[in-house]
Amino acid sequence: MKKFIASVVFALAASVSAMNTASAAGGHVELQDAQADIHNTSSLQRGAKYYVNYCMGCHSLNYSRYSRIATDLELTQDQVVKNLIFTRNADGEPENPGALMKNAMSQKHSAEWFGAPPPDLSLVGRSRGPDWIYSYMKAFYLDPTRPLGVNNTVFPNVGMPHVLWELQGLQEKHCTKDGDGEHAVEHCELKLVKPGSMSAIEYDQVVRDLTNFLTYVGEPAKLHRHGYGIFVLLFLALFAVLAYFLKKEYWRDVH
Numbered sequence: 001m002k003k004f005i006a007s008v009v010f011a012l013a014a015s016v017s018a019m020n021t022a023s024a025a026g027g028h029v030e031l032q033d034a035q036a037d038i039h040n041t042s043s044l045q046r047g048a049k050y051y052v053n054y055c056m057g058c059h060s061l062n063y064s065r066y067s068r069i070a071t072d073l074e075l076t077q078d079q080v081v082k083n084l085i086f087t088r089n090a091d092g093e094p095e096n097p098g099a100l101m102k103n104a105m106s107q108k109h110s111a112e113w114f115g116a117p118p119p120d121l122s123l124v125g126r127s128r129g130p131d132w133i134y135s136y137m138k139a140f141y142l143d144p145t146r147p148l149g150v151n152n153t154v155f156p157n158v159g160m161p162h163v164l165w166e167l168q169g170l171q172e173k174h175c176t177k178d179g180d181g182e183h184a185v186e187h188c189e190l191k192l193v194k195p196g197s198m199s200a201i202e203y204d205q206v207v208r209d210l211t212n213f214l215t216y217v218g219e220p221a222k223l224h225r226h227g228y229g230i231f232v233l234l235f236l237a238l239f240a241v242l243a244y245f246l247k248k249e250y251w252r253d254v255h
């Protein structure tokens with residue numbers, strides 16, 4: 001029993017420290033709640049559409065196949081071929097639905113263009129977490145000192161351009177200082193200076209859809225895993241009843 005308690009305490013301590021590491025990755029910037037929900041299938045479908053249109057040119061999803069996404073997102077093969085597959089195979093033909101979601105971005109040259117190569121985003125939903133992705137996509141602001149004219153409060157000096165600026169519009173960072181000297185605290189906020197084609201609420205939804213999609217891609221099995229859990233618990237409950245009667249049967253002659 002002692003051993004069991006010790007292992008439970010150890011597991012709890014390990015998960016708390018893992019959570020701390022995850023929040024440390026976000027730096028000191030406060031992240032916004034993405035309200036991620038990977039069971040919202042229409043949001044995942046929209047997220048997939050935005051992803052292939054706005055992100056896939058730079059970021060591959062090397063561990064995902066179009067066909068797996070089609071099954072999980074309840075899309076027909078035909079819908080996938082028409083709406084999601086814009087990449088081509090070595091023969092110049094559109095990729096078939098069974099292919100991995102690779103792109104033609106050259107790692108070597110893209111590092112020269114952007115300062116850093118655009119990473120594969122298959123696992124970003126797990127390494128950064130949904131709140132980080134959501135906040136990051138909303139945190140681009142104009143900064144003339146940067147090569148691409150934009151910076152990001154969540155990922156300072158990022159090499160990525162603000163690819164969704166036409167939807168969100170352009171933001172500026174305004175900072176005010178409270179107090180003076182060593183104790184001064186700086187408060188910064190992002191203000192929209194040039195509106196995009198969408199309202200703030202509509203843009204938030206686009207970013208939430210993308211976040212949901214990337215969270216799903218990071219661990220597709222999660223969609224079904226929770227469902228299995230319920231069956232396993234039901235089975236254990238049923239098995240406990242059976243075991244109880246079996247025990248009674250075995251011990252009947254002894255007592």
Ligand code: HEC
Nearest residue numbers: 054055058114116117118119124128158159160161163210
């Ligand atoms: C023009 C190329 C380009 C496009 C298009 C693009 N990105 Fe990026 N992205 C980059 C580059 C380059 C980086 C690496 C930045 C760095 O390390 O400084 C990056 C980094 C990221 C990161 C951080 C990854 C990490 O963990 O460090 C995320 C998340 C991301 N992009 C999401 C997106 C999403 C979502 C889209 C589509 C809406 C998108 N990107 C479109 C170039 C691009």
